[in-house]
Amino acid sequence: MSLCVKNLSKSYGEKLVLENLSFEITEPGVYALLGTNGAGKTTSLRMILGMLAKNSGEVLWNNSPLDAVRDNVGYLAEERGLYPKYSLIDQLLYFAKLRNVSKHTAMERIKYWAQRLAVEEYIFPPKMKNGRKAKDVRADQLSKGNQQKIQLMIALISDPQLIILDEPLSGLDPVNTDLFKTIINEEIGKEKYLIMSSHQMPTIEEFCSDITILDRGKAVLQGNLNTIKKSYGRVNLFIKSDMDISSQIATHNLFIAGKTPSEYHLKVQGEDQAMDFLAALIAEKIPVIKFELREPSLHEIFIEKVGNTNDEK
Amino acid sequence: MTKNNLTGWRDVFSFTLKQTLKSKAYIISFMILLLISIASMPILSLITASSQEDADAISPIEKVYVVNKTSLPEMDFSEIMKDPAFQNITFETLTQDYNKVSDRIKTSENTSVILTFAEENGTFGLDFVKAGTGPVTDSSLQKLGSAIDEQFGLFRIKTLGITNDQVSMLNATVSTKVTLTDTSGNPVAKEDTSISNAEYWFIYGILFLIMMVNIFASTQIATSIVTEKSTRVVEYLLISVKSLALMVGKIIAMLTAVIIQIVTILIAVVISSKVTALFSSGQNQSLLSQYLPKNIFQNLNVVNILFCLILIITGMIFYATLAGLAGATVSKLEEINEGLMLFTFTNLIGVYIGLGAASVLMGSGINGYVIFAFLFPLSSPFILPGAILIGKATLLMALGAIALQLVSIFLLFKFVAKIYETLILHTGNTVKLKELILMFKITQGGKQR
Numbered sequence: 001m002s003l004c005v006k007n008l009s010k011s012y013g014e015k016l017v018l019e020n021l022s023f024e025i026t027e028p029g030v031y032a033l034l035g036t037n038g039a040g041k042t043t044s045l046r047m048i049l050g051m052l053a054k055n056s057g058e059v060l061w062n063n064s065p066l067d068a069v070r071d072n073v074g075y076l077a078e079e080r081g082l083y084p085k086y087s088l089i090d091q092l093l094y095f096a097k098l099r100n101v102s103k104h105t106a107m108e109r110i111k112y113w114a115q116r117l118a119v120e121e122y123i124f125p126p127k128m129k130n131g132r133k134a135k136d137v138r139a140d141q142l143s144k145g146n147q148q149k150i151q152l153m154i155a156l157i158s159d160p161q162l163i164i165l166d167e168p169l170s171g172l173d174p175v176n177t178d179l180f181k182t183i184i185n186e187e188i189g190k191e192k193y194l195i196m197s198s199h200q201m202p203t204i205e206e207f208c209s210d211i212t213i214l215d216r217g218k219a220v221l222q223g224n225l226n227t228i229k230k231s232y233g234r235v236n237l238f239i240k241s242d243m244d245i246s247s248q249i250a251t252h253n254l255f256i257a258g259k260t261p262s263e264y265h266l267k268v269q270g271e272d273q274a275m276d277f278l279a280a281l282i283a284e285k286i287p288v289i290k291f292e293l294r295e296p297s298l299h300e301i302f303i304e305k306v307g308n309t310n311d312e313k
Numbered sequence: 314m315t316k317n318n319l320t321g322w323r324d325v326f327s328f329t330l331k332q333t334l335k336s337k338a339y340i341i342s343f344m345i346l347l348l349i350s351i352a353s354m355p356i357l358s359l360i361t362a363s364s365q366e367d368a369d370a371i372s373p374i375e376k377v378y379v380v381n382k383t384s385l386p387e388m389d390f391s392e393i394m395k396d397p398a399f400q401n402i403t404f405e406t407l408t409q410d411y412n413k414v415s416d417r418i419k420t421s422e423n424t425s426v427i428l429t430f431a432e433e434n435g436t437f438g439l440d441f442v443k444a445g446t447g448p449v450t451d452s453s454l455q456k457l458g459s460a461i462d463e464q465f466g467l468f469r470i471k472t473l474g475i476t477n478d479q480v481s482m483l484n485a486t487v488s489t490k491v492t493l494t495d496t497s498g499n500p501v502a503k504e505d506t507s508i509s510n511a512e513y514w515f516i517y518g519i520l521f522l523i524m525m526v527n528i529f530a531s532t533q534i535a536t537s538i539v540t541e542k543s544t545r546v547v548e549y550l551l552i553s554v555k556s557l558a559l560m561v562g563k564i565i566a567m568l569t570a571v572i573i574q575i576v577t578i579l580i581a582v583v584i585s586s587k588v589t590a591l592f593s594s595g596q597n598q599s600l601l602s603q604y605l606p607k608n609i610f611q612n613l614n615v616v617n618i619l620f621c622l623i624l625i626i627t628g629m630i631f632y633a634t635l636a637g638l639a640g641a642t643v644s645k646l647e648e649i650n651e652g653l654m655l656f657t658f659t660n661l662i663g664v665y666i667g668l669g670a671a672s673v674l675m676g677s678g679i680n681g682y683v684i685f686a687f688l689f690p691l692s693s694p695f696i697l698p699g700a701i702l703i704g705k706a707t708l709l710m711a712l713g714a715i716a717l718q719l720v721s722i723f724l725l726f727k728f729v730a731k732i733y734e735t736l737i738l739h740t741g742n743t744v745k746l747k748e749l750i751l752m753f754k755i756t757q758g759g760k761q762r
Contacts, residue, residue, distance in 0.1 A: 046548075046738070049551075050552075051548065051551045051734075051738065052735075052738060053734060053735060053756075068552040068553075069320070069321070069552070069553055069555075073552060075548075075552045077545060077548040079545045079548070081544050081545030081546040081548055081549055082544065082546060083332075083541075083544065083546055084544060085336070086332055090328075090331075090332065094324070094328045095549065095553065097328075098321055098324050098325075098550070098554055099553055151549075
């Protein structure tokens with residue numbers, strides 16, 4: 001199985017909102033789309049899903065044009081959407097029916113996910129004390145987090161092979177964030193193909209093997225996350241000492257990228273420069289509590305790629 | 314507009330219909346309308362029965378004192394007394410003191426009245442004096458006054474020495490007739506196709522009912538589409554069904570819900586009318602048949618009803634599609650009125666053309682304008698069903714109107730299909746007609762997909 005996005009472009013009149021976006025997912029896992037607000041992430045996802053007409057380009061799923069209905073694609077939109085006044089069970093069954101899931105299968109899956117996401121009491125309200133059936137719960141009676149869970153259920157109800165998640169963790173509390181992460185990991189374990197857009201860089205680093213960073217409709221960085229990081233080299237030195245080491249830093253011409261009361265974040269040109277600095281500190285018998293040399297984080301890469309272009313503009 | 318574009322409309326239809334039928338607003342409005350329609354016939358029966366009784370009732374006035382202050386001789390009241398309502402009234406020339414009699418009427422003789430014939434500057438007046446309280450009501454006095462006024466008019470003519478025959482001749486109706494001739498001078502027969510007052514009100518009633526149903530259904534459709542847009546549900550729907558299938562399913566569901574409501578209400582009115590007739594003494598026919606034009610029953614057959622239904626349904630589909638488009642042009646529920654302006658304007662054009670045609674039909678019968686209104690897709694759903702039922706429109710004309718209606722629906726759907734996909738995900742300001750056309754041109758020009 002594979003998903004291939006080729007030269008996807010979109011413009012509204014004269015305004016180009018996406019320019020020649022191309023990427024490929026050949027193995028199960030999560031592909032990340034990153035970008036600032038208005039960079040074109042949601043537009044890209046909508047075009048991949050066929051919701052928005054494209055000016056040019058194509059999206060192939062197993063070498064044939066992707067049809068979200070036929071190819072069973074799950075989707076969690078950035079802005080949550082449920083019918084506020086309709087009962088949850090009616091809505092879930094409706095979406096299942098639209099995805100060609102039989103009522104019996106849909107009910108089984110709804111029960112499973114309701115239990116898994118701890119929303120059983122809303123979807124299947126318990127009987128009242130007098131034994132009478134309780135009123136169905138409507139979407140507008142749920143908290144934002146619980147509404148998000150129902151949306152995730154809708155995205156997964158057809159057990160899709162390709163899942164598109166637009167900012168899946170935004171607005172969730174830490175407990176539910178962990179729950180969603182677990183479910184995403186489970187889907188990865190089931191050999192599913194996921195595309196995720198997010199502002200939360202640690203989350204992307206946690207799940208994604210390949211990324212595209214979009215800036216104003218253009219892909220400014222693409223590829224395997226580890227390869228990208230390696231290409232930057234281990235240029236971040238985090239060093240902690242009981243003594244003041246500012247004079248040593250100045251002597252070695254090291255750039256201070258950040259500083260906390262007890263720790264320095266230094267930029268080095270390579271591992272050799274870092275090792276020389278460590279040797280000098282040891283020679284001067286300065287106690288070193290922490291010495292960590294690492295690649296730039298995704299956050300730093302993102303800021304470098306997008307922040308600079310935004311500054312220029 | 315392919316079959317693939319419409320896949321899934323049935324699911325949208327069944328869900329929308331089920332949810333609409335379950336909604337509180339629908340149930341409450343349905344119950345209220347049902348109650349009104351069930352109660353309407355007994356209430357109408359009571360009102361008409363009481364006014365009928367009032368018309369037949371014997372006047373409570375027993376004596377009329379007549380004062381003649383005109384240059385005319387004393388009037389003869391024998392014709393008035395022939396009316397059963399006034400048979401117990403005695404007309405007597407006032408010979409006693411006016412004030413004393415007037416006081417007596419106010420205190421003890423409250424079934425008597427004083428009638429003064431006055432004349433001033435060439436005009437006549439009938440002045441009545443009655444007791445402030447008592448059996449003589451304003452309406453009973455007014456009824457007597459009308460009868461005396463009519464007889465007084467005839468009496469004045471007779472005093473001029475004009476005979477009854479001459480009076481009849483003076484009052485005879487004058488009718489005008491225009492005979493058309495062909496180029497050889499031979500008269501061309503022209504059928505009188507004008508409609509009666511009752512037929513006009515029948516057409517008006519049907520037109521008004523269709524307009525109400527149309528506005529109600531269309532507003533519901535537009536609201537439903539805006540709700541799906543504003544709540545972002547549409548994004549989830551669009552990965553399962555095409556936008557056109559979404560709109561078609563919704564339109565048909567809403568129309569079905571409204572038609573269920575209307576048909577039930579009409580059935581309730583008919584049953585209520587029949588039941589009321591059964592329980593009303595002296596009425597052997599239902600109230601509806603008393604008030605409906607007689608022609609309607611001659612034209613009430615399966616074919617005509619079928620044509621009427623097709624016309625109404627195709628018309629409603631046209632307007633509902635327009636409303637669906639209007640709903641997609643706005644992003645927030647608060648902006649729906651702004652979005653519906655185009656729909657309201659088009660709807661009013663259709664209604665006013667229909668109303669104009671009904672008036673022309675009453676005034677001069679079928680002419681070019683009426684035929685235009687019968688065939689024009691915006692007005693035909695409003696005017697033609699009524700005209701068919703009173704036998705003023707041929708089935709050929711109905712077929713023509715349906716064909717034109719289908720062509721307009723097809724063209725509108727072609728237009729909507731091109732832009733709906735873009736429109737449904739649009740957020741921001743309301744899209745104006747000019748922008749819709751521009752959007753269509755861009756899509757048509759192949760700049761998109």
